[in-house]
Amino acid sequence: MPESWEYTLHIPHDPRAVTVCRRTLRLILALHRLTHLADTAELLTSELVSNAVLHTKGPAALRIRYREGVLQIGAWDADPQPPEPPGKFGELTDAENGRGFALVRANSDLWGWQPLSRLGRRGKLVWCELNAA
Template sequence: MSEDGSKPEPFPGVEPWEYTLQIPRELCAVTVCRHTLRAILSVHGLGGVVDVAELLATELVSNAVRHTKGPVSFRLLWADGVLRIGAWDADPTPPAPTSRPAPLDQEDGRGLDLIRCCSDTWGWHPLPKEGDSGKYVWCELGAAA
């Protein structure tokens, strides 16, 4: 507890922030999101998690771009010592996690496994946006500073 009896902030002086990037449904957008993420985290003093955050963002955004039709958004949110990375797409179909890892000779199918292994938590929920239905798939990295 602080002197005034309030609960101390996990990272004093670090205000919550959020960035959302509307991206085209093109594979080159994944690279743009990675570079944008790196710049945002560096500016906010969170360079220590850039590599893991880039991997997670790559998987989330590439899934949205490759497996859906329509608009895609990339989102970064920092609050209470937690970095949330997410991707929204216009397809309401839930992500399909597998019960076992993809075979080694298969080139895809490991995205959600990587997200599950490299983040503290992940999930998804339906999310309407601008009159369209869709879903938001996210993951979190705690105590990222």
Template sequence: MSQTKGEPWEYTLHIPHDLRAVTVCRRTLRLVLTVHGLIRLTDVAELLVTELVSNAVRHAKGPASLRLRWQNGVLRIGAWDANPEPPSAPQELACTVYAEAGRGLELVRACADDWGWYPLRQGGDRGKYVWCDLGAA
């Protein structure tokens, strides 16, 4: 039974340092959005999850996590990794059209309603959290 689309919810998926985790995260996202009656967000949300999680797995040494949060009609997708370095600035898609890398955050910037990042320090752990928002409208 699905919840009402207005009720807030949050899921966190802890993932290993393994590129196969990107597929697990996409499939988990699709299941979560389907259960909550938000299937219409799936295509764009899958692209956003793919970019954030693949960056977390590729550019950090260690585990990562995916957080999905629904609140006030907005889906926040976030990825934590143990690398405290800021993400690379988005490149213009026109400049990277033939490049094999470097388009991820530009796709996030282009497809999400908002995005950002912040460093994290908890106890002895360091890292960063990169997030993006996708509205239901």
């Protein structure tokens, strides 16, 4: 039976939480012998957690899940609204800001978002997946 696991890190509404999440992710991947995914996974984690912390108010959480050879990285925040207006979601632009979802789309095998309640609060989970092979 393949190994499956999941970690959740609850983070404060603080930009410094992005660094804590990246370092935590690297440690988890090293412990599970998935270091070959670390650079890409760290970039994806930075983008997802940055959006959760910088563009919403309230608590957030990082979820790292591995199942059937797929690493899923997700950032939950307390804002139930979609991450960006539907017409701009994931478009690549020359702007200094707003390219996060384009980077997520370009560097992951699958991504999306869904409404999700956590700790009794409505919100959303923005996630992406990397195949471990």
